[in-house]
Amino acid sequence: MPYKEKDTQKLYYTIGEVAEKFKVNISLIRFWEKEFDIIKPQKNKKGNRLFTQEDLDNFYIIFHLVKERGYTLQGAKEKLKVHGKEVTAHAEVVKTLNRIKTFLLDVKESL
Numbered sequence: 001m002p003y004k005e006k007d008t009q010k011l012y013y014t015i016g017e018v019a020e021k022f023k024v025n026i027s028l029i030r031f032w033e034k035e036f037d038i039i040k041p042q043k044n045k046k047g048n049r050l051f052t053q054e055d056l057d058n059f060y061i062i063f064h065l066v067k068e069r070g071y072t073l074q075g076a077k078e079k080l081k082v083h084g085k086e087v088t089a090h091a092e093v094v095k096t097l098n099r100i101k102t103f104l105l106d107v108k109e110s111l
Helices: 015-022 026-035 053-068 073-110
Strands: 049-051
Touching (some): 015 049, 015 053, 049 053, 053 073
């Protein structure tokens, strides 16, 4: 799983940090921002995008639908529109399972 949460959370993340967390190009982050209205970064005086944890969570949902489940962008938009809460809950379960998997692999490694 490319998206990895850290124990400490920042208030705002730069577009570069978001791209690094998901292991994708910055251009894909910009593209998804334009395509999905659930992504609403703030901009500083220089016009740099500043993403919140909520934006990162929404990126994870989009990433999960498009990259992991194979949805088209239009399909992902429709799924979010019709089944938004269900998709969010499913993505949270997947995220939790991936954290458990990582923990168990770390335990295995240390044995």
